[in-house]
Structure formats: structure tokens, C-alpha cells
Amino acid sequence: MEQDLISKKDLLELTGISYGQLYRWKRKQLIPEQWFIRKSTFTGQETFFPRQLILSRIEKIVDRKEDFSLDEVAEMLSATPYDYEISKAALIERNIVSKEALRYWASKDAEDVVYPFDRILFFGLADRLLQTGDMSADEGEMVLDMLSRDYRKWGDHPCDLLFIRKMGISIAALLPADSGFYLDQGAKLVARISIQAEVEQLKGKLF
Template structure:
């Protein structure tokens, strides 16, 4: 399944921004280099973007640029995980993830246990899919293990989570962004999440 793209011209027209603004935001690392995709068309080489990601990112920049400098925005929108820690007891008080998730996946942790931002992110992603009704608790265990095993391998590179199911058997994968993915017949795509977007939303809730 190929991610829907939007051309640079369509993006500038739809959002009412200039070429100069777009590339200034790129230089300031508000928009990842990986999102600028060069493709051949009948008119030559053109630049495209992952549509859902770039539209969401432009909206965030436009909404926040009056209150924050571009450097502050870059830090807020960075795919890098912040050096942030939070006690389990405080995390519970903030109601960022459901009690169901904490009871299932963190029940053995003491109230004084300190979670890294990365661990909080894993809980957040699992909770997001569970609340959407797209995943069972057993699949949540599988997802949590997938994130623990493979998410750290991406470092500061953006990635997506892909959740598929075939004949009742579920699978999870992490893949670099942007990327195209195709499935064999009978595979159903349950969800595709941008972990960059999840990081941004979690940062907004915590920091």
C-alpha cells in the first residue's frame, strides 16, 4: 500500500505558503529532509511529500510560530526523544494513557519507578491502538515487544508503525519514512502510525 503523496505545488497552493517559507522551515529542520521526495513526472523531476505528514506538520508550524521562535519549534517538532523522565505515580496522575494499559503492561512496576520518554512512548502507542478498538490485549503485548526490540535501531530517523492482520494472525513492523509497502493478497492493513507524530503529541502532553 503506497502512502498518498502531495506535490510541492499542490502543498503551496493548499496551505497558502511560499516556496521560501517551505525551504526556510526545511533549513531550520522543522520539516525532515526525508519528506522531500524527488520523483520523475512527464514534466521532469518534481518534489512530493507524504500528504498526511506534511499537512499535519504545516498546520502545527502555522499554529505555533506566533508563540515560539523557529529554533524552539524545531526542538518541539524534533523526532529525537527528549532527555525526560517521569515517575510512574506522576504518569498515572496525568491520565495520558488509560489505567487499563498501566494495569496490563506496568502492573509490576513500583509507584517510584522512573520511566524514560522512550518507555512512556511505548505505553502511549499501545494505548492509542487499544482505545481505537483496533487491537487486542494480546496483540498489545506483541506490539510492546516489537517497539522494545526495534524502535531504538532507528536513532534520530523517523519511522512508521505498520499493523497488519491475515487470517486472524497479526504482525507489526517498523519502517523508515518515507517508504512504500506492498502486501500479499489477503493481508489487511489495520493501522499505520507515524511515530514522529506520536512523539510530538506525547511531548505536548508532558513537556
């Protein structure tokens, strides 16, 4: 599945930032090195970025750079806040996870239960597939179990969630971000989600 990219030229025009700002933010580690993707085009080598990630990141930088130093902004944006916690009631109140998803997968949890960041992330990933109709509640339970077991094994390496179905049997898998893959004949890729993009979006909702 081809990743949605935006060229450097289009990015600068769309956001109004300068070439100098972009590369200063790169040097300050506000924008990850791996987001600068070199690709061959008919005019030669050009730089592209993951559209969703870079636009979200630039919006956050612009919003915060007047109140914080670039080093402070870099620290805010780079860390995955695994020590962050939020209650079930607050998730519903702030519309971070749907009531329907929590009814399926957290009905036995008390209203004052507190969830860590990665559990919130897993709920959000499963909720997204549920709301689009790509996944049933039972399949969501399987996805949540897999993420709980395997996600932390990736450490800081970005990965994607794949949801695959063949002859009524569903499979969830994690693989390196933007890597290629091949499916068995008759298997269908139902969804591929960038977990890094979901982390960025969740951080935006929480902080």
C-alpha cells in the same frame, strides 16, 4: 499502502504560508529534507509532503516563532527527547495514555513510577491499536516487547510499525518509513503506523 500526501500548492493555500517561508524553514532545518517528496504528475514534477507530519510541524513553527528564534525552534522540533520522563499518574491525568492500556500493560507498576519518552511512545502506539479494536491486550504485550527490543536499533532513521495477522496469528514488524512490502497469501495488514508521526504527536502532547 499509499501514504496520505498533500501537494505544495494545497499546503501553501491551506496554511497561508508563503513559498519563501516554506523554503526558509527548510534551510533552517525546521522541516526535514525527506518530507519534500518529488512525484511525477500529468503536469510534470510536483512536490508533495506527508500531510499529517507537515501540517503538525507548520502549526508548531507558527505557534513558537514569535517567542523564539528559528534556530531555537529548529532545536526544539528536531530532537527526540529520550531523556524526558513522566510519571504513570501524570500520563493518566493528562490523558496521554488511556487508563485501560495502563491497566493491561502497567498494572504492576507503582503510581509514582517514571517512564522515559520511548516507553511512553510504545504505550501510545499499542493503545492506539487497542482503542481501534485492531489488537487485543495480549497482542499489545507482544508489540510492546518488540518495540522495546528493536526500536532503538533504527537510530534516527524513520520507520513504520506494521501489525499483520494470518490465520489468527499476529506479527508486529518495523520497516523503513514509506517503503513497499509484500505479504504472504492470506496474510492481512491490520495497521501501518508512521512512528515519526507518532513521535511528533507525542511531543505536541508533552511540551
